[in-house]
Structures are given as structure tokens and as C-alpha cells.
Amino acid sequence: xxxxQIFHDRIAEILGQITASGRLxxxxxxxxxxxxxxxxxxxxxxxxxxxxxxxxxxPHFPNPRQLAAEIATALAQxxxxxxxxxxGPGFINIRLKPTVYRDVLRGVLCAPDDFGRHAPSASDGxxxxxxxxxxxxxxVEYVSANPxxxxxxxxxxxxxxxxxxxxxxxxSGCEVTREYYIxxxxxxxxxLARSAYLRYREAxxxxxxxxxxxxxxxxxxxxxxxxxxxxxxxxxxKEEREWLAPVRDIAIAAMMDLIxxxxxxxxxxxxxxxxxxxxxxxxxxxxxxxxxxxxxRAAGLVYEGRLPPPKGQLPEDWEDREQTLFRSSDWGxxxxxxxxxxxxxxxYFAADxxxxxxxxxxxxxxxxxxxxxxxGGYVKRMTAAVAALSNQxxxxxVKLCQLVKLMREGEPVKMSxxxxxxxxxxxxxxxxxxxxxxxxxxxxxxxxxxxxxLAKVLEQSKDNAVFYVQYAHARGRSALRQxxxxxxxxxxxxxxxxRAPLDLxxxxxxxxxxxxxxxxxxxIEAAAAAHEPHRxxxxxxxxxxxxxxxxxxxxxxxxxxxxNPLERKxxxxxxxxxxxxxxxxxxxxxxxxxxxxxxxx
Numbered sequence: 001x002x003x004x005q006i007f008h009d010r011i012a013e014i015l016g017q018i019t020a021s022g023r024l025x026x027x028x029x030x031x032x033x034x035x036x037x038x039x040x041x042x043x044x045x046x047x048x049x050x051x052x053x054x055x056x057x058x059p060h061f062p063n064p065r066q067l068a069a070e071i072a073t074a075l076a077q078x079x080x081x082x083x084x085x086x087x088g089p090g091f092i093n094i095r096l097k098p099t100v101y102r103d104v105l106r107g108v109l110c111a112p113d114d115f116g117r118h119a120p121s122a123s124d125g126x127x128x129x130x131x132x133x134x135x136x137x138x139x140v141e142y143v144s145a146n147p148x149x150x151x152x153x154x155x156x157x158x159x160x161x162x163x164x165x166x167x168x169x170x171x172s173g174c175e176v177t178r179e180y181y182i183x184x185x186x187x188x189x190x191x192l193a194r195s196a197y198l199r200y201r202e203a204x205x206x207x208x209x210x211x212x213x214x215x216x217x218x219x220x221x222x223x224x225x226x227x228x229x230x231x232x233x234x235x236x237x238k239e240e241r242e243w244l245a246p247v248r249d250i251a252i253a254a255m256m257d258l259i260x261x262x263x264x265x266x267x268x269x270x271x272x273x274x275x276x277x278x279x280x281x282x283x284x285x286x287x288x289x290x291x292x293x294x295x296x297r298a299a300g301l302v303y304e305g306r307l308p309p310p311k312g313q314l315p316e317d318w319e320d321r322e323q324t325l326f327r328s329s330d331w332g333x334x335x336x337x338x339x340x341x342x343x344x345x346x347x348y349f350a351a352d353x354x355x356x357x358x359x360x361x362x363x364x365x366x367x368x369x370x371x372x373x374x375x376g377g378y379v380k381r382m383t384a385a386v387a388a389l390s391n392q393x394x395x396x397x398v399k400l401c402q403l404v405k406l407m408r409e410g411e412p413v414k415m416s417x418x419x420x421x422x423x424x425x426x427x428x429x430x431x432x433x434x435x436x437x438x439x440x441x442x443x444x445x446x447x448x449x450x451x452x453x454l455a456k457v458l459e460q461s462k463d464n465a466v467f468y469v470q471y472a473h474a475r476g477r478s479a480l481r482q483x484x485x486x487x488x489x490x491x492x493x494x495x496x497x498x499r500a501p502l503d504l505x506x507x508x509x510x511x512x513x514x515x516x517x518x519x520x521x522x523x524i525e526a527a528a529a530a531h532e533p534h535r536x537x538x539x540x541x542x543x544x545x546x547x548x549x550x551x552x553x554x555x556x557x558x559x560x561x562x563x564n565p566l567e568r569k570x571x572x573x574x575x576x577x578x579x580x581x582x583x584x585x586x587x588x589x590x591x592x593x594x595x596x597x598x599x600x601x
Contacts, residue, residue, distance in 0.1 A: 199224025
């Protein structure tokens with residue numbers, strides 16, 4: 001039961017009636033919103049319809065407050081409405097009767113796993129359904145770390161963000177594919193192969209020294225042992241051109257196994273692992289990248305030309321030459337972009353064009369790429385490319401994840417026993433646990449830098465958000481156990497609790513808690529539409545705060561406690577409330593990939 005959608009539909013119906021009277025043109029109801037007011041004292045719901053349609057409403061409604069007043073008068077007759085007020089330039093503030101929130105609680109109890117869930121609906125081809133909710137096929141590409149070593153903490157932030165976003169989009173009715181782009185082409189994998197070859201020689205008993213420029217981490221010892229097992233001593237003494245390819249293949253496979261293990265430790269799996277090398281492999285003498293370039297040329301999107309020099313001091317590698325260019329400036333980019341290097345090889349951008357065209361050809365209506373913050377300058381060109389490749393039928397949303405600064409009691413942590421020069425993600429997960437890593441990675445907006453303190457996330461205090469939220473769930477389950485101890489025959493099934501006398505929930509704390517619970521469906525919808533899973537983490541902390549505050553009131557006023565051994569019916573109603581609370585907490589935590597413990601000691 002989404003009260004925000006219900007009242008959005010009611011206002012849309014009222015606007016339709018005014019349109020039918022000839023005083024408004026046909027309006028798109030998706031343009032206005034119904035949301036919680038910024039100040040809770042203003043009511044339960046706020047709508048901006050009158051201001052959004054102010055221009056459309058003239059001349060019949062010269063002032064948006066006049067249109068708001070007519071909407072308010074009609075709304076006041078709606079079931080469950082206690083009061084409607086027009087505020088400011090035309091906001092419509094709605095105060096609801098407590099019966100509405102009791103109905104919300106019954107809705108949660110009747111279908112606890114589906115509260116806030118949006119069923120898949122028919123798409124209009126843009127990734128949104130005809131009713132305005134999310135739909136369609138969505139590809140979420142995340143992590144995509146170079147397969148040259150174990151994942152570090154920065155990779156972990158993008159991994160958790162992408163996985164939580166995929167969960168959120170699925171819960172919101174989308175068909176989601178989780179994808180990993182393997183960067184297994186280019187110079188870095190040749191450096192990996194040379195590093196693994198040294199470890200191969202080491203596995204055969206040779207003392208080695210890792211020169212500067214190669215990967216020194218001990219994690220490559222396993223790859224060296226695999227090469228030795230596969231080839232014995234056959235690769236010793238051979239020229240690099242003879243051993244590079246087979247060593248590279250084994251090293252990449254070993255590193256991907258390592259990365260999959262690291263991701264599995266975080267509870268993350270991908271349905272698709274896409275190899276960049278497949279874009280470079282030639283079929284009938286032509287690779288996929290070159291084929292895409294020629295298709296773009298035939299469409300008039302590629303030409304031979306010269307670029308103006310960059311503003312300011314020229315880079316050392318700047319070349320004023322004729323080159324193959326993509327018309328990205330026609331699609332929102334600042335300048336056109338090269339597709340070929342001076343040596344005739346393809347640019348990274350050309351490979352990315354071919355990769356994203358592959359995604360488009362697989363039928364996705366929305367693409368989400370999750371990149372590190374250092375790729376911010378690459379967003380415009382890629383967005384332009386997807387717009388051109390799909391003729392603006394496919395949306396690309398690039399989410400940048402800022403750096404993670406690892407701390408311990410306020411001091412930076414830099415060294416790793418495993419990698420030699422950075423702290424691995426696995427070391428952090430092993431130390432503080434997957435729940436702390438996942439929740440705290442999401443407890444900041446992805447674009448904001450994150451300080452992750454290894455000591456702070458283990459504290460049992462309000463300042464540790466993951467503990468505070470999980471403790472709310474455990475505390476709620478404890479209240480349920482206390483109720484069963486007081487009333488052993490109390491039926492706590494969802495069906496029985498949905499029939500509990502919820503009208504006995506009269507305290508402001510109880511109604512306030514129900515009010516926050518009622519916001520969950522709208523929160524899910526907004527977070528999914530914005531591709532911002534951190535909103536779920538923020539909401540869960542707010543819900544936990546309301547619950548803990550109300551629980552603490554019961555310490556001073558025993559009549560407010562969830563379990564009253566002398567009041568069976570009241571206890572049943574309050575148990576129903578707490579079951580709704582724990583259901584929503586568990587649902588939100590599941591979306592974030594965090595456990596909801598039954599008890600915490």
C-alpha cells in the first residue's frame with residue numbers, strides 16, 4: 001500500500017475532472033509529485049501539482065493558489081483525509097487520519113515480503129512503464145577491475161553500490177543483468193604475464209627479483225604454480241613472444257578466480273562476464289571494434305578530420321594530425337573524439353563504443369555503468385555514444401564512486417601483507433565482516449568521499465549506523481519473544497496480526513512509527529528511479545532511530561512498552577506494529593545485502 005501513489009492518483013483524478021469541465025488542458029500527471037513535507041508539522045503529504053501546472057492553468061486559474069484551493073476542497077472529501085491546507089505559493093499539504101496508517105500496517109502484515117515491491121509492468125521502450133514506474137531490461141555493469149591482482153577497498157565500494165542498485169531495480173520491477181567487463185586486453189595484462197612468468201620460474205626453484213614496473217604481490221605465486229603445473233619446464237629459456245600468450249591466459253584466469261572469490265566474500269555474483277579481448281579478435285579479418293567503426297561511418301557518425309588544440313598548455317603527446325573521429329559533439333559532448341591512435345590501433349573509446357553497442361543489441365533499455373571517480377572526464381563522450389548508437393532509445397547512466405580512505409581509530413591504514421602496496425578488500429571483509437563493509441559503503445552517497453574506520457564500524461553505538469539498524473531489528477524480534485513469553489498462546493501469524501485491534505495504537509510514538517513505515521514504498525520507488533541505493537540506508541537509519549526513541553520512552557513510561565502482561569489486546573496490536581517494523585527493516589537490509597539478525601549480544 002503506497003499512500004503517496006494513492007493520493008497522487010486522487011489528485012490526478014481531480015485534475016481530470018477539472019479538465020473535463022474545460023478549465024484545464026490535458027495534463028501529464030507524471031509531472032507532479034506527492035511526497036512527505038520537509039517539515040512534519042505541515043502534515044503527512046505534500047503535493048506540488050498546482051505550481052507545476054501554473055502556466056497550463058491560465059487563464060481560468062491566474063494564481064496557482066487558486067488551483068490548489070480547488071484541488072484541496074475536493075481532496076478534503078476523500079476517505080482518510082483529516083485536513084487539507086494550501087500553503088506558500090500553492091503547496092497542498094494533507095493531514096491523514098490514523099486509520100490510514102492502520103491500513104498500511106495491515107497491508108504490510110498481509111504481504112510482508114512484497115511491501116514496497118513493484119511488479120514488472122509493460123514498458124514504453126524507455127525503461128519506464130506506461131504508469132510511470134520503472135520497468136524493462138536494465139544492464140548494471142560494475143566492478144570491472146583490471147584482472148591484475150586482488151580487489152582493493154575502492155573496488156569494493158563500486159561492487160557494493162552496483163550490487164545493491166541491481167537488487168533495488170529488481171525489487172522495483174526491472175529485469176536486471178549484473179555484468180562484469182573484463183579488461184583483458186591492453187598493456188596491463190602483458191605486464192601481468194611478465195610478472196606471472198617470474199613467479200613461474202620461482203615455482204620451479206629459481207630465486208627471483210621483481211623489477212620495478214611489474215606486479216610484486218605474493219598473490220601471483222599461485223598463478224606461477226599453475227603455469228608450472230600446466231607447462232612444466234617447457235617455457236624456460238624461450239623468447240617472450242613464445243611464452244607471453246599462454247602465460248597471460250593462465251594468469252588472467254587465475255586473477256579472475258581471485259576476484260570472484262573476493263566478490264563472493266561480499267555476497268556478490270555476476271550473471272555475465274564480458275571479455276574485452278573478444279572485441280579485438282578478428283573474424284574474417286575484421287574485429288568487432290573495426291566493424292562498429294565502419295557502421296558508424298556509414299551512418300555519418302564517423303569522419304576523417306582534425307581536432308582543435310586543447311585550451312591552455314598543450315599536453316606533451318598532442319598531435320595535430322588528421323584522424324578518425326566520432327561526431328560525439330552532435331550528441332552532447334564537448335568535442336568530437338578520436339577512434340584511432342597515431343599507430344593505427346583503436347582507442348579505448350572505440351572499444352567502449354563496440355562494447356556498449358553489444359549491450360544495446362542485447363535488448364537493454366537502460367544501461368548503468370559504475371566507474372571510479374577518476375573516469376569523470378569520460379562520461380560525456382560515452383553518454384553521447386550510447387545516444388547515437390541507439391538513436392536516443394537507450395539511456396546510459398554513469399555513476400561515479402569516490403575514493404575510500406581506510407582508517408583505524410582516525411589514523412590512515414596503507415599497508416597490506418597480501419598485496420605489498422595496498423589493503424585488499426578481502427582483508428577488510430575478514431576483519432570487520434561483510435555486513436559492516438556493505439552497509440557503510442552505502443551510508444554515503446556514491447559521489448562523496450568515504451572514510452571507512454575499521455574500529456568505528458565495530459562499535460556498538462548510535463554512531464555506528466550498521467549496528468544501530470541491525471540492533472533495531474534484533475530488538476524488535478526480542479519484543480516478539482517477550483510477547484510470546486507473556487502470552488504463550490498468542491497467535492503471531494501474519495493473518496492473525498492483521499486482525500489485531502490496531503485502533504488501540506493511539507500514542508504519538510506509535511503513529512509516528514507507522515508514518516515512517518508508510519514511507520517505504522515511495523522511498524524504494526524514488527531510490528530506484530534515481531539509481532541511489534544510499535537512500536535506503538539513510539531511511540533504515542531514520543526508521544531505526546524512531547523505533548529506538550519510542551522504545552526508550554517505554555523505559556520511563558511502562559504503559560508505552562510493547563509488551564504489557566495485563567493487556568493482551570494492546571500487546572497484540574503493538575506486536576503487529578513491531579512485526580511491521582522488523583519486516584521493513586529486513587526488506588531494506590536485504591536490498592543492501594546486509595543480514596537482519598534475530599538477536600545481538
